[in-house]
Amino acid sequence: DTEVTQTPKHLVMGMTNKKSLKCEQHMGHRAMYWYKQKAKKPPELMFVYSYEKLSINESVPSRFSPECPNSSLLNLHLHALQPEDSALYLCASSYSDRNYGYTFGSGTRLTVV
Amino acid sequence: GIQVEQSPPDLILQEGANSTLRCNFSDSVNNLQWFHQNPWGQLINLFYIPSGTKQNGRLSATTVATERYSLLYISSSQTTDSGVYFCAASLYGNNRLAFGKGNQVVVIP
Numbered sequence: 001d002t003e004v005t006q007t008p009k010h011l012v013m014g015m016t017n018k019k020s021l022k023c024e025q026h027m028g029h030r031a032m033y034w035y036k037q038k039a040k041k042p043p044e045l046m047f048v049y050s051y052e053k054l055s056i057n058e059s060v061p062s063r064f065s066p067e068c069p070n071s072s073l074l075n076l077h078l079h080a081l082q083p084e085d086s087a088l089y090l091c092a093s094s095y096s097d098r099n100y101g102y103t104f105g106s107g108t109r110l111t112v113v
Numbered sequence: 114g115i116q117v118e119q120s121p122p123d124l125i126l127q128e129g130a131n132s133t134l135r136c137n138f139s140d141s142v143n144n145l146q147w148f149h150q151n152p153w154g155q156l157i158n159l160f161y162i163p164s165g166t167k168q169n170g171r172l173s174a175t176t177v178a179t180e181r182y183s184l185l186y187i188s189s190s191q192t193t194d195s196g197v198y199f200c201a202a203s204l205y206g207n208n209r210l211a212f213g214k215g216n217q218v219v220v221i222p
Binding site: 044056088092101102107 | 156161209210
Protein backbone atom coordinates (compact mmCIF):
# COMPACT_ATOMS: atom_id res chain seq x y z
CA ASP A 1 0.00 0.00 0.00
CA THR A 2 1.65 3.25 -1.15
CA GLU A 3 -1.25 5.61 -0.58
CA VAL A 4 -2.44 8.22 1.84
CA THR A 5 -6.23 8.04 2.11
CA GLN A 6 -8.27 11.06 3.14
CA THR A 7 -11.96 11.20 3.98
CA PRO A 8 -14.29 12.81 3.22
CA LYS A 9 -13.36 14.16 -0.21
CA HIS A 10 -15.80 17.04 0.11
CA LEU A 11 -17.30 18.66 3.20
CA VAL A 12 -19.72 21.53 3.64
CA MET A 13 -20.20 22.73 7.20
CA GLY A 14 -21.81 25.59 9.02
CA MET A 15 -19.90 27.92 11.30
CA THR A 16 -21.38 26.31 14.42
CA ASN A 17 -20.75 22.71 13.35
CA LYS A 18 -18.12 20.28 14.58
CA LYS A 19 -16.59 17.96 12.01
CA SER A 20 -13.45 15.88 11.57
CA LEU A 21 -11.15 15.14 8.67
CA LYS A 22 -9.44 11.77 8.58
CA CYS A 23 -6.18 10.59 7.09
CA GLU A 24 -4.73 7.07 7.00
CA GLN A 25 -1.52 5.50 5.70
CA HIS A 26 -0.07 2.00 5.95
CA MET A 27 3.43 2.61 4.62
CA GLY A 28 5.10 2.56 8.03
CA HIS A 29 5.74 6.29 7.83
CA ARG A 30 6.33 7.85 11.24
CA ALA A 31 5.76 11.50 10.34
CA MET A 32 2.37 12.85 9.28
CA TYR A 33 1.34 16.32 8.21
CA TRP A 34 -1.63 18.59 7.64
CA TYR A 35 -1.41 21.23 4.93
CA LYS A 36 -3.94 23.89 3.91
CA GLN A 37 -4.17 25.10 0.34
CA LYS A 38 -6.17 28.08 -0.89
CA ALA A 39 -7.02 28.48 -4.56
CA LYS A 40 -4.06 29.35 -6.80
CA LYS A 41 -1.65 29.21 -3.84
CA PRO A 42 0.90 26.61 -2.72
CA PRO A 43 0.14 24.32 0.22
CA GLU A 44 0.95 25.77 3.63
CA LEU A 45 2.07 23.63 6.55
CA MET A 46 -0.29 23.51 9.54
CA PHE A 47 0.85 20.64 11.80
CA VAL A 48 3.53 17.95 11.95
CA TYR A 49 3.33 14.75 13.99
CA SER A 50 6.50 12.78 14.47
CA TYR A 51 6.26 9.37 16.14
CA GLU A 52 2.68 10.21 17.15
CA LYS A 53 3.67 13.39 18.96
CA LEU A 54 2.89 16.90 17.81
CA SER A 55 6.23 18.42 16.85
CA ILE A 56 5.21 21.49 14.83
CA ASN A 57 2.18 23.77 15.09
CA GLU A 58 2.52 26.64 12.65
CA SER A 59 0.51 29.04 14.84
CA VAL A 60 -2.76 27.55 13.66
CA PRO A 61 -5.96 28.90 15.34
CA SER A 62 -7.37 26.65 18.06
CA ARG A 63 -10.54 26.01 16.05
CA PHE A 64 -8.34 23.45 14.26
CA SER A 65 -7.38 20.59 16.58
CA PRO A 66 -5.13 17.78 15.33
CA GLU A 67 -5.02 14.29 16.76
CA CYS A 68 -2.80 11.28 16.04
CA PRO A 69 -4.42 8.21 17.64
CA ASN A 70 -1.73 5.85 16.27
CA SER A 71 1.08 5.76 13.74
CA SER A 72 -1.30 5.13 10.83
CA LEU A 73 -4.04 7.65 11.56
CA LEU A 74 -4.25 11.42 11.66
CA ASN A 75 -7.36 13.45 12.36
CA LEU A 76 -8.14 17.14 12.12
CA HIS A 77 -11.04 18.25 14.31
CA LEU A 78 -12.85 21.36 13.17
CA HIS A 79 -15.03 23.60 15.32
CA ALA A 80 -16.48 27.08 14.89
CA LEU A 81 -14.77 27.64 11.56
CA GLN A 82 -15.01 30.83 9.53
CA PRO A 83 -15.81 31.13 5.80
CA GLU A 84 -12.16 32.08 5.17
CA ASP A 85 -11.18 28.60 6.38
CA SER A 86 -12.68 27.17 3.21
CA ALA A 87 -9.80 25.47 1.41
CA LEU A 88 -8.31 22.17 0.30
CA TYR A 89 -6.87 20.31 3.28
CA LEU A 90 -4.07 17.92 2.40
CA CYS A 91 -2.60 15.17 4.53
CA ALA A 92 0.89 13.81 3.90
CA SER A 93 3.28 11.30 5.40
CA SER A 94 6.98 10.54 5.27
CA TYR A 95 9.65 8.44 6.94
CA SER A 96 10.53 10.77 9.78
CA ASP A 97 14.06 12.03 9.90
CA ARG A 98 15.26 9.91 6.95
CA ASN A 99 13.03 12.00 4.70
CA TYR A 100 12.75 9.77 1.65
CA GLY A 101 10.06 12.00 0.27
CA TYR A 102 6.50 12.92 1.16
CA THR A 103 3.35 11.19 -0.07
CA PHE A 104 0.19 13.29 -0.21
CA GLY A 105 -3.43 12.28 -0.04
CA SER A 106 -6.01 13.55 -2.49
CA GLY A 107 -7.32 16.11 -0.02
CA THR A 108 -10.60 17.21 1.52
CA ARG A 109 -12.24 20.19 -0.12
CA LEU A 110 -13.87 22.09 2.73
CA THR A 111 -16.51 24.78 2.36
CA VAL A 112 -17.64 26.74 5.42
CA VAL A 113 -21.03 28.42 5.05
CA GLY B 114 13.13 28.86 6.85
CA ILE B 115 14.09 27.70 3.41
CA GLN B 116 13.00 29.81 0.43
CA VAL B 117 11.88 28.08 -2.78
CA GLU B 118 11.44 30.04 -6.00
CA GLN B 119 10.04 28.66 -9.24
CA SER B 120 10.15 30.03 -12.75
CA PRO B 121 8.44 30.74 -15.03
CA PRO B 122 5.18 31.25 -13.14
CA ASP B 123 3.05 30.61 -16.23
CA LEU B 124 3.82 28.68 -19.38
CA ILE B 125 1.72 27.97 -22.47
CA LEU B 126 2.95 25.18 -24.71
CA GLN B 127 1.91 23.80 -28.05
CA GLU B 128 1.35 20.07 -27.84
CA GLY B 129 4.56 18.27 -28.72
CA ALA B 130 6.85 21.04 -27.48
CA ASN B 131 9.55 20.63 -24.86
CA SER B 132 9.92 22.80 -21.77
CA THR B 133 12.09 23.35 -18.71
CA LEU B 134 10.87 24.44 -15.29
CA ARG B 135 13.35 25.81 -12.76
CA CYS B 136 13.43 25.71 -8.96
CA ASN B 137 15.95 27.69 -6.89
CA PHE B 138 16.31 27.05 -3.18
CA SER B 139 18.08 29.06 -0.53
CA ASP B 140 19.89 26.45 1.56
CA SER B 141 21.28 22.92 1.61
CA VAL B 142 18.43 20.45 1.41
CA ASN B 143 17.99 16.78 2.20
CA ASN B 144 14.65 16.57 0.44
CA LEU B 145 13.62 18.03 -2.86
CA GLN B 146 10.52 16.90 -4.69
CA TRP B 147 8.61 17.83 -7.82
CA PHE B 148 4.83 17.44 -7.75
CA HIS B 149 2.10 17.78 -10.33
CA GLN B 150 -1.22 18.97 -8.97
CA ASN B 151 -4.11 17.74 -11.05
CA PRO B 152 -7.38 19.65 -11.54
CA TRP B 153 -8.93 17.70 -8.65
CA GLY B 154 -6.25 18.90 -6.27
CA GLN B 155 -4.20 15.78 -5.78
CA LEU B 156 -0.47 16.32 -5.47
CA ILE B 157 1.18 13.60 -7.50
CA ASN B 158 4.80 12.96 -6.64
CA LEU B 159 6.89 13.12 -9.82
CA PHE B 160 10.41 12.94 -8.43
CA TYR B 161 12.22 12.72 -5.12
CA ILE B 162 15.52 14.25 -6.21
CA PRO B 163 17.75 15.96 -3.61
CA SER B 164 20.65 15.51 -6.04
CA GLY B 165 21.44 13.96 -9.40
CA THR B 166 19.28 13.14 -12.40
CA LYS B 167 16.22 10.94 -12.80
CA GLN B 168 13.95 10.10 -15.69
CA ASN B 169 10.42 8.79 -15.84
CA GLY B 170 8.99 8.53 -19.33
CA ARG B 171 8.75 11.97 -20.91
CA LEU B 172 9.70 13.68 -17.66
CA SER B 173 13.16 14.07 -16.23
CA ALA B 174 14.67 16.10 -13.41
CA THR B 175 18.10 17.27 -12.41
CA THR B 176 19.16 18.77 -9.09
CA VAL B 177 22.53 20.47 -8.66
CA ALA B 178 22.63 20.68 -4.88
CA THR B 179 25.90 22.61 -4.71
CA GLU B 180 24.38 25.37 -6.86
CA ARG B 181 20.96 25.13 -5.18
CA TYR B 182 18.71 24.59 -8.15
CA SER B 183 16.63 21.88 -9.75
CA LEU B 184 15.20 21.56 -13.25
CA LEU B 185 12.17 19.64 -14.47
CA TYR B 186 12.11 18.77 -18.17
CA ILE B 187 8.91 17.97 -20.01
CA SER B 188 9.47 16.51 -23.46
CA SER B 189 6.87 16.04 -26.22
CA SER B 190 4.24 17.71 -24.05
CA GLN B 191 0.66 16.44 -24.05
CA THR B 192 -2.55 18.13 -22.96
CA THR B 193 -2.60 15.87 -19.91
CA ASP B 194 0.60 17.58 -18.74
CA SER B 195 -1.43 20.72 -18.02
CA GLY B 196 -1.68 21.72 -14.37
CA VAL B 197 0.48 23.21 -11.68
CA TYR B 198 3.96 21.90 -11.02
CA PHE B 199 5.32 22.47 -7.53
CA CYS B 200 8.86 22.23 -6.30
CA ALA B 201 9.19 21.59 -2.56
CA ALA B 202 12.21 21.27 -0.29
CA SER B 203 13.14 20.72 3.33
CA LEU B 204 16.34 21.16 5.29
CA TYR B 205 18.43 18.56 7.10
CA GLY B 206 16.79 17.60 10.39
CA ASN B 207 13.69 19.66 9.62
CA ASN B 208 10.23 18.30 8.85
CA ARG B 209 8.97 21.52 7.25
CA LEU B 210 8.47 20.87 3.54
CA ALA B 211 8.33 24.32 1.92
CA PHE B 212 6.69 24.81 -1.46
CA GLY B 213 7.46 27.23 -4.24
CA LYS B 214 4.58 29.19 -5.77
CA GLY B 215 4.29 26.72 -8.64
CA ASN B 216 4.50 26.70 -12.43
CA GLN B 217 1.09 26.90 -14.13
CA VAL B 218 1.46 24.94 -17.37
CA VAL B 219 -1.16 24.90 -20.11
CA VAL B 220 -0.63 22.62 -23.09
CA ILE B 221 -2.81 23.47 -26.07
CA PRO B 222 -3.63 21.01 -28.86
